[in-house]
Amino acid sequence: MVFFATVSARPLQGGDDKDVAKNDSVAKVDTVDSADPASVVDEVIWVVGDEPILLSDVEMARMQAEMEGVKWEGDPDCTIPEQLAVQKLFLHQAAIDSIEVSESEVAQSVEHQISAWLQMVDGNKERLEEYKRKSLAELRISLHDDFKDRLLIEREREKLVEDITVSPADVRRYFSELPEDSIPMVPTEVEVQIITRTPKVEQTEIDRIKNELRNYTEMVTSGQTSFTALAKLYSEDPGTARMGGEFPDYVGRGMLDPAFANVAFNLTDPKKISKIVETDFGYHIIQLIDKRGDKIKVRHILLKPNVSNEAIETASMQLDSIADEIRAGKFTFEQAASFLSDDKDTRNNNGLMANTTESGRTSKFQLRNLPSEIARVVDTLKVGEVSAPFQMINEKNGKLVCVVAKLKSRVEMHRATITEDFQTMKNIVLAKRKEEFIKDWIKDKIKNTYIRINDRYKNCNFEYQGWVK
Incomplete structure (x- = not known):
């Protein structure tokens, strides 16, 4: 025993x-x-x-x-x-102190860790799975609770x-x-500007995802199976799949993606399933569990569309052409970032990345505080130089994006004055x-x-x- x-x-x-x-x-x-x-x-x-x-x-x-x-x-x-x-x-x-973190924040942290591990093995998923002795799906599940605790500890320390x-x-x-x-x-501190292009998901792939979700809805409403069982089998949200798609606690609107929240908070019947919802994370269907004041408890199934190699190549070639025209003086990096970049956080700031520190926001980064993919490229650039296109994982939603970067300024290590x-x-x-x-x-x-x-x-x-x- x-x-x-x-x-x-x-x-x-x-x-x-x-x-x-x-x-x-x-x-x-x-x-x-x-x-x-x-x-x-x-x-x-x-x-x-x-x-x-x-x-x-x-x-x-x-x-x-x-x-x-x-x-x-x-x-x-x-x-x-x-x-x-x-x-x-x-x-x-x-x-x-009733400190809370959202499931999307946990998922972002998990994806960032997995992305960092993948970079260590040159993006080879099979090598990473062999080294960790777990599939990527199993890794996401095993990391969830640890990263949620890390975020809660971080928030509590900040509050104190x-x-x-x-x-x-x-x-x-x-x-x-x-x-x-x-x-x-x-x-050493640097200022970095970026232009990003998100590879376009083909309509056939979007249709496939939506048809899958419609099929799940039909299976649940016809009594063939339960929402919970389908979420455990098919949901691609690592934070909730193992719990049958169920969020671990009641959440307010501010803890959810706005598009997700708009649909979730309009649900009234726990027996019904929502329409398909598109967010930055992918496509969802949602089922209400309970409402308590201004908070709700729900479960969901998330499916993420796959991006084809052709779409990645197309986005990279577009950025390569943009970078060539910047180098040729046809327009500036700042102009290209303002009008051509997909990145919402930097587009309105001429592509300049912002670093949030304890003392506020600044444009200066130590290399270790940049996303690893950007830091590795920027460290090879001279001031004013524009990089070749490269790929990275968006920390906020876990999506692959193509990037060109410009090193705006660099101040070498020195004794503080x-x-x-x-x-x-x-x-x-x-x-x-x-x-x-x-x-x-x-x-x-x-x-x-x-x-x-x-x-x-x-x-x-x-x-x-x-x-x-």
């Missing part, structure tokens, strides 16, 4: 374990009962709030780090579970430090006290203040959150004190 180690059932004074966790009350740190290793398939090694950390979670994190070449500071047997426990603290607070500011005097004071050789280096790099230096001081606040918050949260920990971790040299008392 499969045996799982269990948490000690000894009750706490004043209420049961879950009540203490949910109320975020101060509680003494207990230990998780150990079990005979030979009889354990998996084991609860920590409990943070009412969230368990399993031994398999630690092993999975270790394996992932090894695959990605990440080096752990200190003993990984102690460092990894502590980092997982800190993540649980943020997730616990995110639940208290949103009111922290620094003044110009704070910046000058901080750097005046630093030895000259300790003043930070400012990494208060006159030339004040904003960068301000960001450094602000980040330091926020980091100090977050560390103090974690220490306080450890004191005020119910925690149980396995005996064998008591002798670890943890970064934060208070896990063991």
